[in-house]
Amino acid sequence: MIKINVRIDEALHARLQRRAHDADLTLSAFLRRVLQQGADPANGYVFSSQDEILATCIQILSIVATGIGQQSPKALQQGMADARAILTERGLLGRENAR
Known part of the structure; x- marks a missing residue:
């Protein structure tokens, strides 16, 4: 598995932590799912699929x-x-x- 380091501001980190917690996932697991969804061509463009x-x-x-x-x-x-x-x-x- 490849490791990626990304810098984000504190406010975004807090929002991502909250969303991960609400989904009962670790932050890493939540972000892996977000990235998988964004990279899946069958899902369409991640920002407009819904x-x-x-x-x-x-x-x-x-x-x-x-x-x-x-x-x-x-x-x-x-x-x-x-x-x-x-x-x-x-x-x-x-x-x-x-x-």
């Missing part, structure tokens, strides 16, 4: 949010705050966007 699913989810959630906002703006506001907190906690939303 774009269609993501776009559909965003459309559905937008429709739901619009309906909830029309019925109860306060419930929509609370739901958005809860979602931001969860996304931030999981490292999926930058701290600057968590407001």
